[in-house]
Structure formats: structure tokens, C-alpha cells
Amino acid sequence: xxxxxxxxxxxxxxxxxxxxxxxxxxxxxxxxxxxxxxxxxxxxxxxxxxxxxxxxxxxxxxxxxxxxxxxxxxxxxxxxxxxxxxxxxxxxxxxxxxxxxxxxxxxxxxxxxxxxxxxxxxxxxxxxxxxxxxxxxxxxxxxxxxxxxxxxxxxxxxxxxxxxxxxxxxxxxxxxxxxxxxxxxxxxxxxxxxxxxxxxxxxxxxxxxxxxxxxxxxxxxxxxxxxxxxxxxxxxxxxxxxxxxxxxxxxxxxxxxxxxxxxxxxxxxxxxxxxxxxxxxxxxxxxxxxxxxxxxxxxxxxxxxxxxxxxxxxxxxxxxxxxxxxxxxxxxxxxxxxxxxxxxxxxxxxxxxxxxxxxxxxxxxxxxxxxxxxxxxxxxxxxxxxxxx
Numbered sequence: 286x287x288x289x290x291x292x293x294x295x296x297x298x299x300x301x302x303x304x305x306x307x308x309x310x311x312x313x314x315x316x317x318x319x320x321x322x323x324x325x326x327x328x329x330x331x332x333x334x335x336x337x338x339x340x341x342x343x344x345x346x347x348x349x350x351x352x353x354x355x356x357x358x359x360x361x362x363x364x365x366x367x368x369x370x371x372x373x374x375x376x377x378x379x380x381x382x383x384x385x386x387x388x389x390x391x392x393x394x395x396x397x398x399x400x401x402x403x404x405x406x407x408x409x410x411x412x413x414x415x416x417x418x419x420x421x422x423x424x425x426x427x428x429x430x431x432x433x434x435x436x437x438x439x440x441x442x443x444x445x446x447x448x449x450x451x452x453x454x455x456x457x458x459x460x461x462x463x464x465x466x467x468x469x470x471x472x473x474x475x476x477x478x479x480x481x482x483x484x485x486x487x488x489x490x491x492x493x494x495x496x497x498x499x500x501x502x503x504x505x506x507x508x509x510x511x512x513x514x515x516x517x518x519x520x521x522x523x524x525x526x527x528x529x530x531x532x533x534x535x536x537x538x539x540x541x542x543x544x545x546x547x548x549x550x551x552x553x554x555x556x557x558x559x560x561x562x563x564x565x566x567x568x569x570x571x572x573x574x575x576x577x578x579x580x581x582x583x584x585x586x587x588x589x590x591x592x593x594x595x596x597x598x599x600x601x602x603x604x605x606x607x608x609x610x611x612x613x614x615x616x617x618x619x620x621x622x623x624x625x626x627x628x629x630x631x632x633x634x635x636x637x638x639x640x641x642x643x644x645x646x647x648x649x650x651x652x653x654x655x656x657x658x659x660x661x662x663x664x665x666x667x668x669x670x671x672x673x674x
Contacts, residue, residue: 291589292439295365299435300415302362303422307410309355310346318346322412323419323434324656333411333421334504334651336430338447338641340382340395340405341519343425349404359408363424366433366443371585377465378428378450379403385451396528401427419659421652427451428641430502434652436659442652443586446644453632453640454614466640469630472578473619477607479571480562485607488562490552494609494616496539498629498641499555506627506647510555515539539634542616553608559622561606572600579603579621582628582644592625599623609633625649 310318321329337343348356364372386393386401393400405426412420419436428449434442450465457463464470477485500506501513516522516532523529543549564575576595583591595603602623609617616633625646632640648654 288589288593289439291587292441295440295587295590296435296438297415298365299362299422299433299440300420302358302365303410303414303420306355306358306362306408307414309358310351314346314350314355317350318409320409320411323421323652324660325412329411333423333432335520336423336425336432336445336447336504337502337518337520338425338428338430338449338643339515339518340400340402340427341521343407343423343430344520345407345409345423345425347404347426348406348408349402362408362422363431366422366424366431366440366586366590368584368587374448374465374585375429375431377463378448379406379426381450381452381455381465382427384455388452396523396525419652419656432651434655436652436655440590441655442646442649443590444644444646444650446582446585447642448585449639449641451635451639453638466630466632466642468581469578469642470632470640472574472581473605473607473630474611474613474617476571476574476578476605477619478611479574480567484562484566484571487566488605489607490560491549491608492610493544493549494618494631494633495545495550495553496536496543496631496633498618498631498643499553499620500627500629500643500645505650506555506645508555508557511550511553543633553618555622555627559604559606561604561620561622563601564603564605565601575600575603575605575621579628582642585644614638 307315307319323333324330332344335344348359351359367375380403382401382403406424406429407426408424410422412418414420419434421434424431428451430445430447432445433440448466453464453466455463477488480488495512497512499512500510502518503510514536516536523532564572579595603626604622607619609615614637616637618631618633621628625648627645627647630642
């Protein structure tokens with residue numbers, strides 16, 4: 286199946302699932318669940334491009350505010366945008382909220398009745414599913430953010446695509462461990478350890494890892510972006526002194542654990558010119574590890590919805606950069622960067638047992654390029670383009 290056919294088939298499945306879910310909702314539920322179409326006005330577009338990975342209000346109707354049958358329809362929609370492995374991983378991440386609640390001795394509330402809540406995942410549809418104009422849907426909660434745009438009856442964008450895990454590594458009965466992001470972590474470590482010494486030195490930005498991703502939850506990635514502190518990764522700043530003090534304390538603890546100063550952050554800032562080691566300068570075996578590592582991100586979505594398979598020339602332009610220790614269980618960070626590609630991973634917080642991973646297309650996250658083309662083609666027939674921040 287070609288990518289174009291796969292994108293059209295997936296768009297049809299998404300439209301059927303989205304409409305079935307919306308049809309099952311009551312009026313008050315629909316008020317939260319159904320929003321205007323992408324790009325119809327600046328306010329809607331700004332909201333569509335707001336995304337989070339903290340346990341904040343992601344915007345939409347929560348799973349917990351739905352009846353079981355409605356929840357099932359919501360999950361059917363979510364599954365249309367994920368591969369089998371991707372959906373399984375998202376489901377495990379949601380369930381980790383219970384594990385995290387226990388790990389924190391049931392003590393985190395974040396100003397809500399329950400702070401760690403597997404029902405606090407938000408689904409929202411933008412526009413008319415399957416209609417003539419662009420439409421989209423977003424699903425997000427703690428450590429999950431899925432953003433999809435459909436245009437011309439085809440899936441046009443699936444990024445930003447964020448998955449995290451807290452804890453990243455927890456015990457199961459017997460010798461097994463629960464590690465939802467094991468593949469994206471272990472392949473990168475295998476790569477940096479397999480590089481010759483000189484190549485590994487070029488790939489390594491620092492011997493210590495930052496506390497979080499450099500891109501954070503910015504709608505747009507820009508040259509010079511650096512880490513966003515936890516206090517700014519929520520929909521709104523905390524005004525309750527107890528919670529504001531807690532956020533400040535967590536930021537201070539995370540920063541203290543990294544030992545970073547301004548010069549260190551400068552070393553890791555995102556730049557238009559990628560940092561690290563280019564795949565073109567790697568041996569054949571290491572290049573295959575890069576391919577496999579890319580596959581753990583592109584494989585989150587159904588076959589054909591990710592980028593076309595990388596040929597040798599495309600792979601040449603991908604850069605790999607690492608920061609932190611290479612020891613298993615130690616704090617570390619890496620990125621993969623190339624044309625229309627930014628992947629970031631960190632596992633540093635909570636004693637390096639709290640992982641974040643994101644796949645982005647800096648040029649076309651949220652399908653901005655497709656929306657711009659649509660507006661140009663329909664100039665005067667629809668509302669003028671929205672502004673972005």
C-alpha cells in the first residue's frame with residue numbers, strides 16, 4: 286500500500302470513528318468535544334496548536350467525563366491514529382497514572398480531586414469529520430499528546446507526537462520489568478556505545494543531561510530554543526501558594542540534579558544547523574541502528590502515515606546528539622535532527638526514572654503547511670488565515 290492510499294484509508298477510518306463518538310455525546314459533552322475547523326479563526330487555531338505533556342487541562346472532553354460506551358468510542362478514534370504497538374503503549378502510559386499515584390503515596394492533587402488520574406485524558410475534534418474542509422483531532426493527557434490534521438480526505442499531519450512514562454521502569458511479577466519506552470531508550474544507548482571513540486565524542490554534547498526536552502511544548506520550534514521549566518508547561522500558572530511552591534521546588538531539584546549553568550544550556554539549545562554526528566559519518570552498522578531508532582518513532586502511527594522510508598541520502602542528513610551518562614539507569618538525553626525532523630528524548634527526572642520522547646516536524650507540525658495551501662487555494666471562500674504564536 287502506498288503512503289497516499291494509506292493516508293486516505295486512515296482518514297476515512299478517523300472520520301467514521303470521530304463522527305460516531307460525537308453522535309454519542311450529550312449537548313454539554315459536545316460543547317467541550319467539538320470545536321470549529323482548523324484555521325477558521327485565530328482563537329481556534331491557537332487552541333488547536335496548544336499542546337502539553339503535563340497533567341494539566343489539555344482541552345476537550347475527558348475520558349472520565351464519559352459513560353463506558355462513549356469511552357470505547359473515544360478509544361476507537363484514538364486507535365485510528367496509532368499502530369497496534371502505538372496504541373498499546375498509549376494505553377500503558379495512561380495506566381501508569383495509577384502506578385505513579387502509589388509511588389507518590391497518593392499525595393499529588395495538583396489542585397484537583399485526584400492529581401494522578403487515568404481518566405484525565407482529553408479528546409477534542411476540530412471541524413466536520415469527513416466534510417469537504419480540513420478537520421482534525423487531538424488527544425492528550427499526562428505524557429500523551431497526539432495531534433492529527435486531515436485535509437482533502439487524507440491524513441496530512443500526525444505531529445507533534447509525544448509519549449512519556451513515569452515511572453519509566455517499574456517491576457512486574459517475576460524478572461520482567463515494565464518499560465513502555467524501552468525501545469526508544471535502549472537503541473539510542475546502543476548507538477552511542479557502538480560508535481568509535483572519535484565519533485562518540487562528536488555526538489556527545491555534554492557528559493550531563495538536561496532536566497527536560499529543549500523544545501518543550503512550544504507550538505513552533507525555532508533556532509535558539511532552550512529548555513522550558515516545569516512551571517511554564519501548564520495551561521495556566523499556579524496561583525495557589527502551596528502548588529506554586531511545589532512547582533518551584535521541583536524545578537530547583539531538577540536543576541540541581543543536572544548541575545547545568547547558562548553555558549551548558551547554550552550547548553544544548555536547538556539550532557537550525559543540527560548538532561552532533563551526521564549519519565553520513567557513521568559506519569554501516571551504526572546507520573542501521575539510526576534507522577531502527579527512527580522506526581520506534583515513525584512506527585507509532587499506522588503504516589503509511591509516517592515519512593517515506595529513509596533512503597541512504599535522506600539518512601545521511603540525520604544528526605544524532607547525546608548528553609549524559611551511557612550507563613543504564615543514569616540520566617541521559619538525545620536528539621535526532623534533520624530536514625523536517627526533530628526527535629528528542631530525556632530520562633533524567635525522578636532519579637532517571639521518568640522519560641519523555643517527542644517526534645516533530647518543525648516545518649509542518651499540526652499540518653500548518655497544508656492549511657496554508659488550503660487557504661491559498663480557497664482565498665475568499667473561507668475565513669482568512671489565523672495567526673500563530
